[in-house]
Amino acid sequence: MSSSDSIKWRRDIRNTITANLITSKFEKNEEGFMPHGLLEKIFENEKFSIEKILGLTSSNEDQDLLQFVKTSPKLFGIVALCQQDEYSRRRAMQLFKQHHYDDTELPLPEPFHDQDSDRTSVLATFEEDLNNTDEPIWEDWNVKEFFDAQRMFLTPRFDIRKDNEDFDRRIILPFIYKDVMPNKGTFGVLYKMEIHSSHIVGVADGEAFNPLVAVKHIIPKDKEEHQKIIKKWIKEADALRSMNKLRNSHIVRFITAFRQIGSPHNDMHLYLMFEWADGGNLRQLWRSPDMAKQCRSLARAVIEQIKGLASALNHAHNLPEGLQYRHGDLKPENILWFRGNGGLGTLKIGDWGEAKGHNVKTEFRPNNTTAGFGTRRYEASEVVTGLRTGRTGGALNRRSRLYDVWAMGCITLEFLVWLIYGPGGLEIFNASITGDPDTFYQIKQAGVEKVARVHDVAVQWMDDMAQDSSCKVGVTALGNLLEIVRQELLVVEVDYSVATGMPASRPMTPKPAAQSPRNLGVPDPKDTHTLPRSQLTVPNSSGAATKVSRTTQGFGSKPVRGKGRVRSDYFHHRMEEMVTGYDDDDYWSIGSTFRQIPAELEQLADDSRKLSAYRTEYQNTGMSTLDITEHMTIDYGKLRLGRDWTFNFDNGVASSIFQAVRKFGAGPSTASPSTAQLCYECSQLRDHIWRPTFRKLYYRDDLQSVALSGTCQLHSLFWRTCDQDRGAENDTVSFENVNSALRLNGGGDPVLNIVKDHGTVLGMGEEVQISFPELLPAGSHGHLEIVRQWLSHCNEKHINYGCRASKHRSTASGTDRPTRLIYVGEPGYNRVHLYQSTPSDTEPWIALSHQWGPDRSKHFSTNSSNVDDFMEELKFEDLPKTFSDAVKVTQELGCKYLWIDSLCIIQSGPRMDFDREAKRMEMVYSGAYCVLAASCASGHHSGFLQQRNPSEYLRMSTGVGNDANYSICQTIDRFNDHVLEGPLSKRGWVLQEHALARRTIFFTEHQTYFECGGGVRTETMTQMNNNLAALLGDPNFPAILSTAKLGERILRFQALYEQYSRLALSRDWDRPTAIDGLEQRLLSAMQLKGGFGVFDGGETRGLLRRSLLWHRGDEEASLQRIKSVNGKTPSWSWMAYTGGITYFSLDFKMYDWNDVVSPWTDGARGDTALVATARRFELRDKSEAKAKFKMDAGEGVESLQGLCIVLGRYKGDMSVDEKTHYVLLIAPKDNSARDSVVYERIGAGYLLGADMMHEEGEVTIV
């Protein structure tokens, strides 16, 4: 071919391909795709044959290539589009063949973006060893064309035998028609779509498959957790799959579930595909004018359909192997109408979104699940009255299978109304069932119990229907159906053992009391067992009240009429009974005229406005939703700041970390492809354990014996995990997947993390954390790169969190920079030295938080004699390991300045400036770029970049025989243990260093943690949050207090001071100093006066009183008064003592506060004077409920009488004598001078008013 021919030809093939593309309507921006199999047809055409396009000869080599190209028509099609000439096309195909890339490799991964390297694609790597003389065939422009073109050829086919698929977001899906349906499903949007017929596979021979399908796009409700939605989607798909297996013709057929992944914003795109119901739903059937015309003649068809629905319910409720599903949200909108060829068509139960699957065992677990969605119209009464188990007293699942039976009762009744009174009658009936909620039952409060009965209006309508000649019990089909509704379906009484499917409990349990009068109206089971229709009786119209009773019958193979509402198997059986064997016309015929609605029934339909409102509601939304949201009010009296962490992961950040770390090698060498040795049972878990729905229960003994046999590494890991944890206490232990981590027995913190290798996909619904199974070596480039990524993510994303120090901040202490800093320069800089700051400096600094270590002789610090040398040079080799590690990290993080207290403050000698510099800590820590916390360094010489404690993990693979692509790791995310309770945090100074720091990197012996306003990040890529730690982690500490309610403020500062009082200080008298910066911060943030660990809220009287009401911690034998250097700290301040303190916990808003003059009150009597009225007391009853004293000096010194000042007195209706009084116990300051008016605090406590004696007048406490 000549060159011009080639160009012309290329245009032809492009035109041909373009002309054959079909438009996908799935996305808003419609794109073309190549229908399956069409490309092959194009190349079969003589004009565009492969031989011609590539210029192939009959040589062996060419014939080999031809064979390869025939197996890869898509690659060939793409190449035909983006290569100019015969040579390039041929070479391109040769390269693919040579590198074993065929159609199965598609899509090729897009070129990877990396700031430090050029974009490289697989295509370019094919040509890496190209001779200089050769021109490359893959260049930027056609590489890009390749990635654009490959999309049109990769449109997948839906295999209707397959459960589900994940599609890359960029893949074009083969839907050629799309229309949004106004009906909302349980959650999400419903579309009518058509699949291109060549993109459906798996249709059995002779089976008809309608390419029109219903596609439900699941959309999360506001703020609903990612994981919750995924779980719902998986659960619904699981339920639907089980339904499919039943092959019941009255259950909507589920086709497949699919998900789009890889969206840049991590949006949720989850879908479920069903067969298309051409008639809409049952509500629409009732409203159809066409159906209205013939409805009287459709009685038999209606009853056949109800029988069919009963069979569907029966099958779903009683799956093989003890499995069961209940629908949980049956309503006319969820019963779909397939019109078929004339007549009524077929009704099928759809929307199993609320379905709950259980095996018999687990259903019995006391469980109070509420679905949270959907209408309450068809809700059964036990939702309100409750079901209780006799055995455990716990609440049972109120949406049991009998709940579905109730809903079918409502729907069947509506069907009857429709047949007997016509569509208009049904509207009026529906408008008459009113109430809040507008259910088919009504609730009456009987003492403490709630008693339900069938709605009066429904009962009246049923009574009226029973008068109609077409509705004669035992004579006509409708009469018998009505009887089934009122005697068997719309029955409020439920038998809990039937509800749960549990066999009866111990035989002696039924008490005479269970036969209460409320059992009225329920036929004896013996009598109704095989009830001939002639024996059906006219019912008692009141309906039976709810009363739980027991029978020995579970849902079983042989339907038996139990007590109360019947099970679906019995309902099904009754429908079969009434349909078969009665072919006489009289039985089925109901005449041609609708029954007149009696005036009194019509009046029940509230008023016409209500009626039309009802109509509008149903017509517009297709459903009536009454979502009940609970308005939570926080009761600070009960608020306790928890130590519970939430654990999440962020694969966006994890991916960028992995890409950055890849520069330093591919990650840890230990991420081996070989998988753990597993027993058969565990090898079955490999495709489940990472799923959000995974939960597995073990008997502890079984777990142990398999583990100890040494045959299975997963069993062993599970065993060790539960043995180390509290799971060991129970006979059974369960592992449950929550956010890509396993938790023991459904609670607590994670014990095992499921992490996958970067760039792998495990399967449907995966929500798996990307992480290394093993940490990178401490101090390695990779390790510090992770820290750098944390900081840069925080720099970029946390602009509003205040994680970064503002460059222009002024403080009360003058200049906003540390007096001295260590200049570290860039990595490898060899003249580290002390540096005197100047006012014009702006470069950021990093501060070190560390402990000095016990051996004072080994402390490395600046003093008056070495400071000048240090200004010249701090010899790197002389630096203790902790400091040299800090220098290294500072350099690696790109900071040039480092602040270390022992070096930047002159610690001793004539030039010592400790006292001045100690007051500037607030600025040093809060102004730092970040703080390095040497958590694992016990002193100056230990260093903190040391090997971390190893942790256990197993490598796993999806599918048998594959390379490992994920891991199960022992959880090492324990911020409480490793940081908050760690050795460094035991040091007094560190509390404010941590609190004042905007962001801190904690180097622990287990792993590195990063804390900023966004929470805590770990090296394992976990993200942790906690409301207690959030105060210390707050970059603008304590900003969260400035908006907090008073109660929360009090609890938070109390928790902080209780914590601080337990921290160690090498010099006791530093106790007020080492927290001074923090206290100043608290005071200014809350705009309060105060000091000495006390806040004075002025008019807000509780604040001062509560902060004075601290007492000796239970673990302290006594509190020692600190011999303060200047002796200024008053006795009523906990800062005057060593040892831990605890605050009295007084219920909020329950106390009246007495007058106290503090040093911050206007007209104060001195800097440390507390002035109040003293009272004498005498304890008569020392029982703890009435009185309790905690003496500061310890137990055994309390006396039964003495002096106190009253701070708070309990509110309430009792007499003053009965009220609890909170007091400070006081004694004259100098015992030798009895007439002294100056007092000291000696303890605190509470006592009753009855023990209070006369007032002693005003006293001063210092």
Ligand SMILES: [Zn+2]
């Ligand atoms: Zn095993």
Ligand SMILES: [Zn+2]
């Ligand atoms: Zn941040």
